Amino acid sequence: MAKIAPPQPVRGTQDMLGETADRFAHVVDRFDAVRRLFGFQRVEVPVIEPTAVFARSLGETTDVVSKEMYSFDDRNGDSITLRPEFTAGIARAYLSNGWQQFAPIKLATHGPLFRYERPQKGRYRQFHQLDAELLGSDSPLSDVELLCFADHLLRDLGIADGVTLQLNTLGDSASRDAWRAALVEHFASHRAALSEDSRARLDKNPLRILDSKEAADRPIADAAPDIDQFLTTEAQDFFAAVTAGLDAAGVRWQRNSRLVRGLDYYRHTAFEFVTDRLGAQGTVLGGGRYDGLIENLGGPPTPAVGWAAGIERLAMLLDAPPPSQLDVTIALEDDALRTDALALLRRLRDAGYNAECIASGSPRKRFDKAAKSGALVLLSLATRDGTKQLNARHDGGERAVAIEAVARTAQ
RNA sequence: GCGAUCGUAGCUCAGUUGGUUAGAGCACCGGUUUGUGGUACCGGGGGUCGUGGGUUCAAGUCCCAUCGGUCGCCCCA
Numbered sequence: 001m002a003k004i005a006p007p008q009p010v011r012g013t014q015d016m017l018g019e020t021a022d023r024f025a026h027v028v029d030r031f032d033a034v035r036r037l038f039g040f041q042r043v044e045v046p047v048i049e050p051t052a053v054f055a056r057s058l059g060e061t062t063d064v065v066s067k068e069m070y071s072f073d074d075r076n077g078d079s080i081t082l083r084p085e086f087t088a089g090i091a092r093a094y095l096s097n098g099w100q101q102f103a104p105i106k107l108a109t110h111g112p113l114f115r116y117e118r119p120q121k122g123r124y125r126q127f128h129q130l131d132a133e134l135l136g137s138d139s140p141l142s143d144v145e146l147l148c149f150a151d152h153l154l155r156d157l158g159i160a161d162g163v164t165l166q167l168n169t170l171g172d173s174a175s176r177d178a179w180r181a182a183l184v185e186h187f188a189s190h191r192a193a194l195s196e197d198s199r200a201r202l203d204k205n206p207l208r209i210l211d212s213k214e215a216a217d218r219p220i221a222d223a224a225p226d227i228d229q230f231l232t233t234e235a236q237d238f239f240a241a242v243t244a245g246l247d248a249a250g251v252r253w254q255r256n257s258r259l260v261r262g263l264d265y266y267r268h269t270a271f272e273f274v275t276d277r278l279g280a281q282g283t284v285l286g287g288g289r290y291d292g293l294i295e296n297l298g299g300p301p302t303p304a305v306g307w308a309a310g311i312e313r314l315a316m317l318l319d320a321p322p323p324s325q326l327d328v329t330i331a332l333e334d335d336a337l338r339t340d341a342l343a344l345l346r347r348l349r350d351a352g353y354n355a356e357c358i359a360s361g362s363p364r365k366r367f368d369k370a371a372k373s374g375a376l377v378l379l380s381l382a383t384r385d386g387t388k389q390l391n392a393r394h395d396g397g398e399r400a401v402a403i404e405a406v407a408r409t410a411q
Numbered sequence: 412g413c414g415a416u417c418g419u420a421g422c423u424c425a426g427u428u429g430g431u432u433a434g435a436g437c438a439c440c441g442g443u444u445u446g447u448g449g450u451a452c453c454g455g456g457g458g459u460c461g462u463g464g465g466u467u468c469a470a471g472u473c474c475c476a477u478c479g480g481u482c483g484c485c486c487c488a
Contacts, residue, residue, distance in 0.1 A: 008478095008479075011479085011480095062486090063485080063486045063487080064486075064487075067412085067486090068486075068487085084487095085487095085488085113488085115486090115487080115488095117485095117486075117487075118412085118413095118483095118484090118485090119480090119481085120481080120482060120483065120484095121481080121482065121483090122488085123487080123488080127488075129488060197484080197485065200485090205486095208486085213484085214484095262486070262487060263487090272488090279482075279483085280482085280483060280484085281487085281488080283487080283488055284488075285488075286487090286488055287488090307488095308488060309488065310488040311488095312488090313488070333446095361439090361440080361441095362440080362441070362442090364442085364443090364445095364446090364449085365440090365441090365449095367446095367448070367449065368449055368450075368451085369450095371448090371449075371450050372450050373450095374450085380447090380448090382445095382446090384445085384446090384447090385445095389447090391447060391448095393447085393448090
């Protein structure tokens with residue numbers, strides 16, 4: 001029979017084992033602990049949503065919707081999409097379940113998201129995010145609360161040192177529209193000098209020219225008007241209240257007037273925690289205020305603010321975790337003593353020690369393998385002169401002595 | 412969608428201007444004459460050199476195509 005070729009993984013997906021999986025789990029564990037500290041409720045939402053949930057909230061013309069979504073028709077012919085982000089689905093759940101009754105409500109979740117993109121460092125087609133949302137509050141204190149949560153998490157993970165919080169305001173819709181018009185005018189007058197990419201952006205997403213990486217664009221982008229002169233009094237006051245709150249809470253931030261958001265629904269506060277340690281993928285956590293989103297989905301006007309962070313990226317920034325220390329390895333040198341080994345394992349594990357038993361391969365090799373396992377205590381179970389013998393080898397430390405005592409306890 | 416770069420054993424990698432039978436470490440299996448020692452030593456199995464064409468007396472090595480990985484652009488966390 002011809003051997004079939006083994007299947008390949010779907011491009012941009014990952015299989016995680018050992019340290020990689022441990023790092024991932026650690027990020028999620030700490031997120032869950034910190035979200036409790038800040039009183040964010042755990043929320044679970046579906047991985048699949050009707051395509052319209054994302055098409056309406058993100059904007060039909062955005063790249064995410066027009067070319068990056070995993071969409072398919074289910075058996076009824078309804079268009080279904082694997083979620084490319086959390087916010088839209090949570091907003092949908094908020095409306096579906098009448099969570100207005102709990103507003104303002106603080107929610108947190110995490111899980112897989114899907115975007116059809118070329119994979120590169122810290123970017124995958126199935127990727128994973130932490131997500132925090134605060135719905136139903138128009139107070140700048142909510143923005144501050146959310147940023148304090150993010151800052152606390154990064155400090156808890158021990159990666160805050162290499163990461164800076166960049167902050168900007170996009171203003172309310174009146175401010176944003178006026179600024180956008182001024183930017184279009186500015187960039188249009190320099191159209192010929194712009195890079196090819198930015199000439200395309202001018203029609204599709206002019207704000208994005210501001211953070212262009214193209215050298216040719218930098219002088220023009222740097223000379224573009226800031227939003228500040230277009231901010232309404234209300235928008236100015238809002239941003240001032242956010243920054244004052246951050247200062248009071250001891251969260252360090254940097255104004256980045258070139259920071260914009262890719263998606264249409266953002267208003268007012270926009271922020272990114274950025275590092276230079278992840279190549280081109282510098283944003284570790286990003287978000288902002290999206291007062292218009294829930295209305296876009298057909299709900300009542302509802303202010304909201306949120307952020308998301310890539311778990312893979314956070315995991316890559318973590319210090320190397322200490323190698324896991326095995327407490328005991330048993331070298332079972334005589335298969336006739338298999339039941340004794342099982343009983344011994346049970347006793348050790350009941351006492352809270354992690355224990356392994358080496359019982360395969362040639363009997364003579366088992367001691368070798370056990371010795372290489374790096375366990376604190378090496379136990380060997382053998383038959384000598386017709387009698388059962390249990391030997392222990394260790395460094396004489398306190399824990400090791402306690403382990404040997406448990407091992408020698410009569411059953 | 413575009414660009415760069417890399418595919419050699421289960422894993423990490425050597426492999427010279429193209430030149431005999433493609434190597435190492437780790438992992439796996441066996442042996443080192445019943446042993447309070449053995450994290451050692453010796454040996455063994457395992458490769459269509461990603462795949463398909465081409466150039467050549469001769470291709471892991473050069474050329475073309477294709478598939479896959481990585482990094483970058485676009486976009487975005």
